[in-house]
Amino acid sequence: MNQAHKPSFSFELLYIVGIIAISFSSIFVRWSEAEVSVIAMYRLYLTNLVMLPLVWKYRTELFSLTRKQWMLIIWSGIALGLHFLLWMGSLRLTTVASSTVIMTLEPILVMLGSFLFFRTGTNRAMLIGMGLAFVGSLAIGAGDFHASGQALLGDALSFLGMVAVSIHMLMGKHLREHLSAFVYNFWVFAIAATSLALYNMVNTIPFTGYAPREWGLFLLLAIVPTLFGHYLFNWLLKYINATAVSMAVLGEPVISSLLAWVLLGEKLSALQFGAGFFILFGVWIFIRYGTDFKKQVVHQSELPASEPPLKTGS
Structure with missing residues (x-):
């Protein structure tokens, strides 16, 4: 019994690591003075650079994709690049709390998509957990939403x-x-970065001339929220359903808002602070009692030898 529970705890721990990692993204973006399209482009290209030492190991799989897989990877990469462009752009116009709280709608959209395309089910605990977390997320942004102007x-x-x-x-x-996590992430990150590079070329945004501090922030974005955030979540997609993985975004406003309060001086009301614990409670219910989350978690002993957790990303 204890042996069966141990692997699921490992996945939950990795899940929490991913939430913390992605929460630093908004802080690094705020610290940078470069255009958001440049930040996102170098964030992804540098991530691919870090992954290069393992390319030889996955060389066969990297170049043996079917036409359908290539098409899906291209669209997935473009969607990721568009996400970074739009979301990072929002951080220049509104607060971290408002920007991240809107992202909490993602699990609802993913849950609907999973049901329509993959016939993935949910149970009552998952819906309750999602509801609690979503209400808490709205409370975090309640004092910060604006009805007009740049914030809108x-x-x-x-x-x-x-x-x-x-x-x-x-x-x-x-x-x-x-596909293995390495192959999927490598191509998706490369395509997303290239789509952003084309955007920068069309808009004549310079590729060079940035201070060493900016390059340091680009690298931090590549390592912390991308490798230990996006890469980790994409790795978990094979063992946990997409709705459960996307639930991680509900924990982001809590940590991001606290980091923004400490590091950026953004105010956080008592209501927003209390709502953060409400969100965490909802996330905990979702991953602890959601049978669909548990059902798709596999034991470490069942993982293929070519797919070690995290090792491929560091």
């Missing part, structure tokens, strides 16, 4: 970024059934 545009960009990442997540769920 920022909210709209965050919403569109949420739609884009939901599409990316659903395509990733399908592709990860047949």
Whole structure:
């Protein structure tokens, strides 16, 4: 009994690591003075650079994709690049709390998509957990939503970024059934970065001339929220359903808002602070008592030898 429970705890721990990692993304973006399309482009290209030492190991799989897989990977990459462009852009117009709280709509969209395309079911505990977390997320942003001006545009960009990442997540769920995390992430990150590079070329945004501090932030974005966030979640897609993985976004406003309060001086009301614990409670119910989450978690002993957790990303 204890042996069966041990592997699921490992997945839950990795899940929490991923939530913490992605929460640093908004802080690094705020610290950077570069255009958001440049930040996102170098974030992804540097991630691929870190992954290069393992390319030889996966060389056969990297170049043996079917035409359908290539098409899905291309669209998934474009969706991810669009997500970064829109969401990072929203951080320049509205607060971290508002921008991240809108992203909490992602699990609802992913759950609907999973039901329509993959016939993935949910249970009562998952719905209750999602509801609690969503209500808490709204409370975090309640004191920060604006009805007009730049903040409203920022909210709209965050919403569109949420739609884009939901599409990316659903395509990733399908592709990860047949591809290793390394191959999927390598090509998706490369395509997303290249789509952003084309955007920068069309808009004559410079590729060079950035201070060493900016390059340091690009690298931090590549390592912390991308490798230990997006890469980790894409790896988990094979063993946990897409709705459960996308639930991680509900924990992000809590940690991001606290980080913004400490590091950026953004105010956080007592209501928002209390709502953070409400969100965490909802996430805990979702991953602890959601049978669909548990049902798709596999034991460490069942993992294929070519797919070690995290090792492929570091």
